[in-house]
Amino acid sequence: MCRSVKTLFNLEPPATSDEVAAAALQYVRKISGSTHPSQANQEAFEEAVAAIAAATQELLDSLVTAAPPKDREVEAAKAKARAAKRFGIEA
Template sequence: MCRNIRQLHNFEPPATTSEVEAAALQYVRKVSGSTRPSQANQEAFDRAVAEVAHATQHLLDALVTTAAPKDREVEAAKARARAQERYAR
């Protein structure tokens, strides 16, 4: 999976629309192999981002869990610690 796409499920507060759209954009960029589509492909690219974001939001709304919600700050700190360890070598 693309490293820039972050887990969005089971966080408090829930994922925002902008987070869902950012993940959708990263997914479409990865699949299409293009960060900036040509003018000829812009409409298809934008439509794909909107459809993936829509499907992602439906998925997040439908998922259920018994686990306690994660804290964004705690998870971010863990990610920074993992990155520091990984790149310190």
């Protein structure tokens, strides 16, 4: 899985449409192997991003959980600590 694609479900505040679009873009970039498609592929690339963003939003809207929402700041701090440990950097 792409490390830059973050969990979007069960967060407080909820994921924004910009976050959903960014995740879709990262996914399409990963599977296509291209960060900047050629002009010939630009339309297909953009259509794929839009379709995946729509499917992602539909999924997020339909998921249910009994767990309390995760605090974004707490989750960000955990991620920063994991990265510091992984890369040997002081947090």
